[in-house]
Amino acid sequence: MQIKENNIHDFHINNILKKLDQKDLDAILVANFNNIYYLSGYLSTSFAFLVLKENPIIFVSEMDLENAKNNSSIDIVKYESFEKMVEYFKEEEIRNLAIESDLTANVYDKFKDFNLTISDVISTERMIKSDGEIKKIMKASDIAHKSLIELDVRAKQEKAALEWECAYELAYLMRKNGASAESFETIFASGLVSSLPHSTPRHHILDTPVLVDYGCKFEGYCSDTTRTFIYTEKQEEISSIVLEAHDKAIDAIKAGAKACEVDKVARDIITEYGYGDNFIHSTGHSLGLDIHENPSISLKDKTVLENNMVLTVEPGIYLEGEFGIRIEDMVLVDKKAKLIGNLPQIL
Template sequence: MKEKILKILDKYQTNSILFTNIKETSYLTGAEFGGFWLLNTKDKTHIICSKMIETQIRQYFEKQDMCIHAELSLYKTVVKILKQDKINDLLINPKYMNAADFILINENLSHEKINLIKKTGILDSLRIVKSTVEIENLKKACQIVSEVCNTVKEELKPGLSEIDIHYKVIELFAKNRVTESFTPIIASGTNSANPHHRSSNRKITENDIVMMDIGCMYNGYCSDLTRTYFLGKINNNQKRIWDIVKSSQSAVLKEIKAGLPVSWADKTARDIIEAAGYKDKFIHTTGHGVGIEIHEMPSLAPNAEGIFLTYMAVTVEPGIYIEGEFGVRIEDTILIKESGCEVLTSAVY
């Protein structure tokens, strides 16, 4: 953690940085519980928390070189520490700070003439490439979601509602001692034409279509997987569109590797779908980064900047959506390698 913090402080030319969100604090400390702030000043690391979780904090960090402050007012404690250490500025990421905390911190720092430096994406450059431990957590999350998807597929049948399937997914996650990394998307029939459909009471019918977009979180790391299944008979148009989407995804998975422009992935997938005549029916980007958040950098968008780096974790998820009829999306989470990729999700297609 200290090495990561030093890189950030050096990059932004400041002596202090404050993290208040559980996503940031868990990434840096490994603690998967919230309720505390992490303040780094020069060569000191401060944990600031309420009295309610002081015991838990001291137990978790007992073998680490931390200064622990259990106080009634977290933001006043931050100001007090900065004054004691004679620090004149504080770096924060406003994206992860709620409005009330931001206002209180800003007011108190202004009163003490301490400059507040506001930058988004502070941890992005560190989070974008995964460590060995992070990769193992991602692989486990992907293994679990793949097994859950396979189990649910075997149980799909007419009469089940979307919400029945939704809670079956959550039940299976619970049996694996994990939680969902986002609200499951179970879309059947014409609902599958809505990429972010909210699971409803619609019941599956004979020869129906079911799109499942699900993910779980293991040790703080997310997985993301989408499959589109046809129950019973599939007509020629449905099969053609499913084949186009799968060909689009396969073209990316076959060639993607470190060193390629990030924008290449979207162009490769989109060119195939556009050539098939469905240019206006692919209505989202081709994928996104995955880690401690279900959506993080990089975005596999047409205008994406930068190149793929070894050990980036991303999704590849092209789709075609025919309003009023049906939609098809196929998504896998992958790990970028020097000469290709490793597909981490393995649910049957």
Template sequence: MNRLRKLKAILEDKKDSCAIIFGSPNLFYFLEYSGAGALIYCDSRFTLLVPALEMYRAENVKDVDIAIYYPSKILENVIEGNIFRAIEKIVNKSNIMLDVSWVEASTYKALSEKYKVIDFSNEIVRLREVKDNDEIERIRKAGEITAVAMKIGMEKLSEGTSNEKQVAGIIDMTMRSMGAEDYAFPSIVAFGENSAYPHHIPTDRVLGNNDIVLFDIGAKYNGYCFDSTRTFVFKNSEAKKVYEVVLEAQMEAIDAVRDGVMASEVDITARRVIEKAGYGKYFIHSTGHGVGVEIHESPAVSMNSKQILKENMIITVEPGIYLKGRFGIRIEDTLIVTKGKPIVLETAYKLL
């Protein structure tokens, strides 16, 4: 697998160290494996270490050795004991490299008592942030599913009868019926004043006359996520004005996206438009984030980001304005970074 070769290239010159990689997103990225365990690299060999309950799932993983652990010797070729005892059987160096961002405190403590721990989380982040063609196609497909769910959700809005939970459920069911294994994050459906909460949890709130409606949804397809937000404004004149500000901020930020640009410049571009319109203090989150196996990945598209955008990174651009007790407006697209204009993976027209 090409991703394992990239990982091996990083580790090959660390002859005095072994590497242990935890974290479900990392294991899926490198192995297409969805389950508990750890990927270990020692003496130029990769081993997937899993508990016995995952051994059938692990049989499908290619290009690595498989090691199984269990508290008792119930099967042949099983390491008796817990995961730490199993690691001791495989790791034969005094130094271990860890992606510390995915290690629980208790695990880190146990490993650091026996080994010298070297953090190589930044190297893992760099590998994952630029997508290959297969990853891009999966994210495109997740976007196509999200677009259908967005359309169906809009069609199911019924004044006086639809509530947020019901519409969110219809959106989630649509994504699964279209081939998604899951949603990338719990779907946000917000009516009226609830749209002012960026991470609103759907309630029994019923759609009222001319309520603003905000959908923030995304499918997960074959392990990869998508993210899209649309706000639908009807006869609220103030909301229409704010919508136009957010749309202008989003379009200018999208125009700033290209290979070689600082991610912070994209955020600053959006923020400048919103501040000029007098709503700066109501834009209370960053402009975007990377998308991949996780819904929030590197790079961070924020005012303090030090990262430079690269071709085939996939990011969101999602400025917003939130007026508590009244309404919130957010517009979000997922984009593929190129050397020129970004490719915008749209899900619905941006209409008032």
């Protein structure tokens, strides 16, 4: 997608307006911070409401006005009250109003007199990444991968470091190397708790194996990687199965394939080895400004993959009372999947 980044907001807005018009919707009310940022370049620190129509406008809290003036490509006005917003909508003759699915009940109630329709038009637009977005995701990946190498997990394990210490140091290294934040709270799970896909780092000396699921943000865009450091023959056996599912799933990713088909490839391989019941989550997901975006690489998601989608592939096997193994990478969808980053799958 060859679009100059200074024109990217207009490009997305025009696409969304066309889709709203096709559904006879006059405007969409946007309250999700990342969606507002996606369309305007302004990331709210308080609250804001973007009214996306032919001449879009953002209602901004007074404490955020300077921030919005410096960053928004869309006209802004100071938010005064919901009553003023409703009055504005009526003046603009907005009747059929789209809203986001995560709009709070309190805000929904303020606009209930309009003909409201829940729309996924923005999340659908966000599935396809621009060249600029892809570069930011790749940079976030580079920072994260460099930081994990610098951490040296095996050396930490030999020194009897604690899980929480390693998670904290990895977050520090990512910031030191250029990240603005973690994509999510780092998972640093060892020993028995590695069988918990979302374990929380403990005040506990590193056991084996060590599963690290982590990522960072660069200019708002996320990375997401998992590596499992293995130490025993049984762990190596399970790791080889997970890696085979990981590699074959990536091979199945291409423009035109369905998300559910990719999940099935990974799931079938793990099932053939007898561990189907131990693969307890989807094979992956999209990501961008949010760590989880559409589509999901799951059996139920029939989304047809398109060029410039960015996806994770993260099969895992979890043996309760023993350990868990997960290997995760990000890929860019094209004629075939392009692996993002060059961090070895086995470290």
